[in-house]
Amino acid sequence: xxxxxxxxxxxxxxxxxxxxxxxxxxxxxxxxxxxxxxxxxxxxxxxxxxxxxxxxxxxxxxxxxxxxxxxxxxxxxxxxxxxxxxxxxxxxxxxxxxxxxxxxxxxxxxxxxxxxxxxxxxxxxxxxxxxxxxxxxxxxxxxxxxxxxxxxxxxxxxxxxxxxxxxxxxxxxxxxxxxxxxxxxxxxxxxxxxxxxxxxxxxxxxxxxxxxxxxxxxxxxxxxxxxxxxxxxxxxxxxxxxxxxxxxxxxxxxxxxxxxxxxxxxxxxxxxxxxxxxxxxxxxxxxxxxxxxxxxxxxxxxxxxxxxxxxxxxxxxxxxxxxxxxxxxxxxxxxxxxxxxxxxxxxxxxxxxxxxxxxxxxxxxxxxxx
Amino acid sequence: xxxxxxxxxxxxxxxxxxxxxxxxxxxxxxxxxxxxxxxxxxxxxxxxxxxxxxxxxxxxxxxxxxxxxxxxxxxxxxxxxxxxxxxxxxxxxxxxxxxxxxxxxxxxxxxxxxxxxxxxxxxxxxxxxxxxxxxxxxxxxxxxxxxxxxxxxxxxxxxxxxxxxxxxxxxxxxxxxxxxxxxxxxxxxxxxxxxxxxxxxxxxxxxxxxxxxxxxxxxxxxxxxxxxxxxxxxxxxxxxxxxxxxxxxxxxxxxxxxxxxxxxxxxxxxxxxxxxxxxxxxxxxxxxxxxxxxxxxxxxxxxxxxxxxxxxxxxxxxxxxxxxxxxxxxxxxxxxxxxxxxxxxxxxxxxxxxxxxxxxxxxxxxxxxx
Numbered sequence: 001x002x003x004x005x006x007x008x009x010x011x012x013x014x015x016x017x018x019x020x021x022x023x024x025x026x027x028x029x030x031x032x033x034x035x036x037x038x039x040x041x042x043x044x045x046x047x048x049x050x051x052x053x054x055x056x057x058x059x060x061x062x063x064x065x066x067x068x069x070x071x072x073x074x075x076x077x078x079x080x081x082x083x084x085x086x087x088x089x090x091x092x093x094x095x096x097x098x099x100x101x102x103x104x105x106x107x108x109x110x111x112x113x114x115x116x117x118x119x120x121x122x123x124x125x126x127x128x129x130x131x132x133x134x135x136x137x138x139x140x141x142x143x144x145x146x147x148x149x150x151x152x153x154x155x156x157x158x159x160x161x162x163x164x165x166x167x168x169x170x171x172x173x174x175x176x177x178x179x180x181x182x183x184x185x186x187x188x189x190x191x192x193x194x195x196x197x198x199x200x201x202x203x204x205x206x207x208x209x210x211x212x213x214x215x216x217x218x219x220x221x222x223x224x225x226x227x228x229x230x231x232x233x234x235x236x237x238x239x240x241x242x243x244x245x246x247x248x249x250x251x252x253x254x255x256x257x258x259x260x261x262x263x264x265x266x267x268x269x270x271x272x273x274x275x276x277x278x279x280x281x282x283x284x285x286x287x288x289x290x291x292x293x294x295x296x297x298x299x300x301x302x303x304x305x306x307x308x309x310x311x312x313x314x315x316x317x318x319x320x321x322x323x324x325x326x327x328x329x330x331x332x333x334x335x336x337x338x339x340x341x342x343x344x345x346x347x348x349x350x351x352x353x354x355x356x357x358x359x360x361x362x363x364x365x366x367x368x369x370x
Numbered sequence: 371x372x373x374x375x376x377x378x379x380x381x382x383x384x385x386x387x388x389x390x391x392x393x394x395x396x397x398x399x400x401x402x403x404x405x406x407x408x409x410x411x412x413x414x415x416x417x418x419x420x421x422x423x424x425x426x427x428x429x430x431x432x433x434x435x436x437x438x439x440x441x442x443x444x445x446x447x448x449x450x451x452x453x454x455x456x457x458x459x460x461x462x463x464x465x466x467x468x469x470x471x472x473x474x475x476x477x478x479x480x481x482x483x484x485x486x487x488x489x490x491x492x493x494x495x496x497x498x499x500x501x502x503x504x505x506x507x508x509x510x511x512x513x514x515x516x517x518x519x520x521x522x523x524x525x526x527x528x529x530x531x532x533x534x535x536x537x538x539x540x541x542x543x544x545x546x547x548x549x550x551x552x553x554x555x556x557x558x559x560x561x562x563x564x565x566x567x568x569x570x571x572x573x574x575x576x577x578x579x580x581x582x583x584x585x586x587x588x589x590x591x592x593x594x595x596x597x598x599x600x601x602x603x604x605x606x607x608x609x610x611x612x613x614x615x616x617x618x619x620x621x622x623x624x625x626x627x628x629x630x631x632x633x634x635x636x637x638x639x640x641x642x643x644x645x646x647x648x649x650x651x652x653x654x655x656x657x658x659x660x661x662x663x664x665x666x667x668x669x670x671x672x673x674x675x676x677x678x679x680x681x682x683x684x685x686x687x688x689x690x691x692x693x694x695x696x697x698x699x700x701x702x703x704x705x706x707x708x709x710x711x712x713x714x715x716x717x718x719x720x721x722x723x724x725x726x727x728x729x730x731x732x733x734x735x736x737x738x739x740x
Contacts, residue, residue: 060566123493123650196430280493282675305652305703309687313679316686333675 118268119295121288121306124275125230130242133272137265138234138244139258139291140362141251142274143283144334145205145343146227148251148350149190152207154369155253155356157216159186161367163228167191167198170221177219188215191223195341198223206346207253226274231362234272244270247362252287252325252350257357259294269295271307282332283351286325289314290353326351488638489665491658491676494645495600500612503642507635508604508614509628509661510732511621512644513653514704515575515713516597518621518720519560522577524739525623525726527586529556531737533598537561537568540591547589558585561593565711568593576716577623596644601732604642614640617732622657622695622720627727629664639665641677652702653721656695659684660723696721 120136122128141147150161164170170189178184190203190210197204203214205224222228236243245267250258262269271291273284289310295301296311303311318325329335329351339347358369490506492498511517520531534540540559548554560573560580567574573584575594592598606613615637620628632639641661643654659680665671666681673681688695699705699721709717728739 059569060563121650124497127494127497127648129648193430199429278497278499279674280491280676280679282679285679304649306650308701309650309652309655309683312686313683316682317679331678 116300116302117266118304119271119292119301119307120269120304121271121273121285121292121310123273123280123285123306124278125226125233125272126275126278128230128233128272130236133234133236133244133270134242136244136268136270137246137248137262139248139250139262139269139271139288140227140230140234140274141271141284141287142224142227142230143251143287143329143350144276144281144332144338145192145207145346145350146224146274147249148253148346149205149207149210149224150222150227150249150360150367151251151253151356151358152349153190153210153215153220153222154360154367155358156210156212156214158210159217159219161190161220161222161360162365163231163362163367164191164221164223165229165232167193167201167223170223171200174221186218188218188220190220191228193225195338195343206343207349208345226276230272230274231367234270235362249360249362249367250287250291252290252329252353253355254358254360255287255290256294256354257359259291259298261359262291263295263298269301271310276334281334283329283335285310286314286318286328290318290322322353325353486670486672487636488674489641489662489671489677490639490674491641491643491655491662491680493643493650493655493676494648495596495603495642496645496648498600498603498642500606503604503606503614503640504612506614506638506640507616507618507632509618509620509632509639509641509658510597510600510604510644511641511654511657512594512597512600513621513657513699513720514646514651514702514708515562515577515716515720516594516644517619518623518716519575519577519580519594520592520597520619520730520737521621521623521726521728522719523560523580523585523590523592524730524737525728526580526582526584528580529587529589531590531592531730532735533601533732533737534561534591534593535599535602537563537571537593540593541570544591556588558588558590560590561598563595565708565713576713577719578715596646600642600644601737604640605732619730619732619737620657620661622660622699622723623725624728624730625657625660626664626724627729629661629668631729632661633665633668639671641680646704651704653699653705655680656684656688656698660688660692692723695723 120132122132153161162173164173170191174184174187174189178187181187188203189198189201190205191198191201192205195205203209203220231247231249234244234247246265248258248261250271271288273281273288275281275284285306288307289312292303292307292311293314296303317328326348330339330347335347338344360367361370363370490502492502523531532543534543540561544554544557544559548557551557558573559568559571560575561568561571562575565575573579573590601617601619604614604617616635618628618631620641641658643651643658645651645654655676658677659682662673662677662681663684666673687698696718700709700717705717708714730737731740733740
């Protein structure tokens with residue numbers, strides 16, 4: 001690409017003429033030289049905000065990460081402290097307190113931290129970032145079917161469930177514990193890939209398999225495509241610490257119990273939906289909405305967009321009393337996929353509210369009922 | 371970690387004893403040797419489905435990408451074609467047609483392609499994958515404020531808008547065109563970073579600035595944090611082709627016109643929300659919901675989860691007639707952030723339905739009214 005030519009540019013609302021007259025921050029002469037010097041002396045870095053004489057409001061002074069063609073051309077260096085121009089003069093008449101608040105970048109990046117507890121929802125495993133869960137109470141949701149199966153297994157008396165990222169990891173840990181104990185007594189392998197039981201595993205991912213007869217008193221090594229990974233990511237295992245302060249396991253089966261536990265806990269709340277194949281899952285958002293709506297009714301919280309949307313969605317699709325919940329869940333993409341695989345009965349079970357009041361928690365690699 | 375010891379494992383529903391008797395697929399002797407051989411001779415790869423004698427249903431035979439400790443131990447190689455065990459016997463009594471359909475992996479990964487047009491919604495720029503838009507009609511949505519500003523500018527008579535990824539790119543392209551033309555007559559620079567006009571730019575990202583007096587007949591180089599990137603990603607510029615067949619630009623200001631254009635177009639539809647700072651934006655999902663609800667009323671479409679949810683959300687939060695739209699948008703996180711920056715009037719404008727019937731389209735790097 002050619003070197004950009006220098007062209008005459010018309011005066012823009014006087015900004016150019018002010019600059020030419022040397023009216024900058026503190027009266028210093030702005031220009032490329034001063035810009036370089038400011039960098040070298042630890043002055044303001046580009047990309048920060050400046051409020052300057054002759055300006056009707058703050059402007060953003062860019063610090064380009066992606067330098068395009070002509071990136072070193074002096075024409076494209078933005079002098080620091082040169083006069084800006086107001087956008088519609090919206091700032092006129094604001095007091096000095098307001099001006100001080102606008103000086104920092106942080107105060108513009110997010111609204112000031114409210115005193116109330118925040119409720120947020122993350123729609124998929126893939127969208128879950130460490131900062132979404134850090135220090136918060138995380139609720140992991142994978143209605144179809146991982147968390148429904150976990151809740152069912154523990155309600156049926158399973159001793160604990162140890163989530164594994166892969167079938168191989170589950171098998172290796174199973175074998176290791178069996179070797180240490182001198183037998184496989186009391187151990188089970190469970191989980192799915194592509195919705196189906198894994199070759200050689202005792203159990204699949206259908207909650208209907210996790211009966212008291214099969215699982216009571218057992219330690220279950222368990223792996224699913226999204227659910228177990230969401231547990232780990234929420235806990236910070238994969239991201240090297242900085243995870244949630246607590247990780248609760250939610251299904252419709254224990255939804256009210258989880259909501260009550262969240263209410264009685266401290267700190268901000270993030271409802272982490274596993275999603276399906278990287279995308280949004282209606283059934284997960286509906287459960288997030290059920291919990292959010294419960295919190296909304298019982299205490300003052302600050303709802304982030306998706307938390308507010310999920311609560312409205314639950315009321316709209318399932319009804320305030322959950323009357324239409326089974327129908328709403330059955331219409332979800334993944335429910336129809338599982339029904340086609342022959343797991344229609346699972347959908348009915350997983351869309352049932354409050355069959356148990358246990359609140360499983362993920363702690364040090366194990367899901368247990370505390 | 372120690373090498374896993376070999377342990378006695380109790381017979382699981384007869385699978386072990388069948389295997390020991392050599393009853394595998396086609397009567398071949400299963401085992402690690404056969405497994406290795408199958409790989410070498412181009413046989414079935416692990417990770418596919420098998421329906422085998424002695425099995426009550428398909429099981430998933432894993433192909434682990436993440437080999438854990440003991441990954442080469444023969445204990446952990448899964449022989450191909452060895453007998454599986456049914457999950458609850460759900461497949462009994464199904465005909466051979468059903469069995470054939472289950473043989474391929476593809477038929478399990480997604481439901482069979484329906485004849486109707488599909489409507490999907492992608493919640494954020496970050497979640498937008500090439501396969502979400504490939505060959506589809508894409509509608510790009512960034513209500514606060516990029517697409518509202520684009521629609522306003524073109525409705526005010528701007529000749530065209532050329533989106534740029536960065537302020538620097540916008541400036542370089544502006545300068546290059548000015549040099550070629552011998553002047554900046556008819557050219558403008560517009561856009562924002564952190565919600566504010568960029569230093570040295572003619573216009574910010576407030577639609578109120580884009581009046582006929584300012585922009586009529588002009589070519590505008592335009593950059594915003596999320597909106598312009600979403601346009602490009604939908605068009606496939608960044609992803610090396612495979613983009614949408616058409617990329618339409620939607621705001622509430624032209625919402626019904628966009629919905630009608632989508633109705634009269636051909637092919638699947640994806641509503642691409644820009645989102646805010648990597649997260650879900652309520653105002654974008656509401657517009658996606660408005661368009662989805664319009665499509666739902668006027669033709670048979672297949673709605674993916676988030677499209678169905680967005681339509682329900684729009685009806686729930688804005689009302690069937692949009693009566694509560696302004697209030698719903700004003701309550702969104704990003705709206706409150708912009709209001710704190712002094713852009714409250716923008717929120718009111720951006721939440722206004724159908725002020726124009728233009729449908730801007732992004733073609734070869736330019737947003738124009740065709």
